Amino acid sequence: xxxxxxxVGFVRPxxxxxxxxxxxxxxxxxxxxxAAELEGLRPDVTELREIPFAALTPSLLxxxxxxxxxxxxxxxxxxxxxxxxxxDEAGLDTVLCLMAGSLPxxxxxxxxxxxxxxxxxxxFWLLPCLAQSARSPSR
Numbered sequence: 001x002x003x004x005x006x007x008v009g010f011v012r013p014x015x016x017x018x019x020x021x022x023x024x025x026x027x028x029x030x031x032x033x034x035a036a037e038l039e040g041l042r043p044d045v046t047e048l049r050e051i052p053f054a055a056l057t058p059s060l061l062x063x064x065x066x067x068x069x070x071x072x073x074x075x076x077x078x079x080x081x082x083x084x085x086x087x088d089e090a091g092l093d094t095v096l097c098l099m100a101g102s103l104p105x106x107x108x109x110x111x112x113x114x115x116x117x118x119x120x121x122x123x124f125w126l127l128p129c130l131a132q133s134a135r136s137p138s139r
Contacts (some may be wrong), residue, residue, distance in 0.1 A: 025049045026068040029056065029075075029083065038070070038099070041127050045070070053078040058089040070097040070125075073109060080109065088105040095121040102126060 025047040028035055035050055048070070054077065061069075069087065073080045080098055087094045096113075103109065106124045113122055 007069055025064075025066060026070060027051055027061075027064065027066045029053050029069060029071040029078070034099070037126070040080075042125065045111060056083075056086060058086050061086055061090040061092060062093070066114065068095040068097050068123075070099060073098045073100055073103065080113060081116065083114070084120045087090055087120060088117050093119075095123055097123045097125055099125045099127050101128065 005095075026045065026049070027048045028038065028048045029052070035048065038045065038048075045133055047062070049066075053071075053075065071078075071080065071083055080096060084096055086097060098109070103124065103126070107132075110122060113120055
């Protein structure tokens with residue numbers, strides 16, 4: 001069974017206050033272990049906060065104001081439509097970045113999300129590490 005990542009960056013009051021001047025960090029909603037591989041494949045993406053989907057709410061999203069939310073298109077406890085709905089409810093212009101090893105037809109996902117959430121910015125990140133169905137014992 002796939003488990004959602006634990007929270008590794010706790011939310012402090014000074015991080016949620018817009019006047020704090022602290023830059024917002026992106027959120028990674030992913031399987032445990034993906035953060036390290038993502039860092040290696042996308043070194044341009046830094047300062048991510050991992051958070052489980054179960055802990056995510058529109059009000060927390062609004063407080064954190066992440067520039068991006070990174071997740072798989074489908075996980076055991078949520079999918080990209082659940083995330084788009086929360087981003088929309090929070091009233092944010094957050095980019096939803098979907099990581100996958102491959103997608104049969106990303107355009108179908110793009111069209112369906114655009115129809116349901118026309119303001120939602122969307123990116124697809126095809127990452128080779130996610131295409132593996134099983135990891136070797138050496139990894």
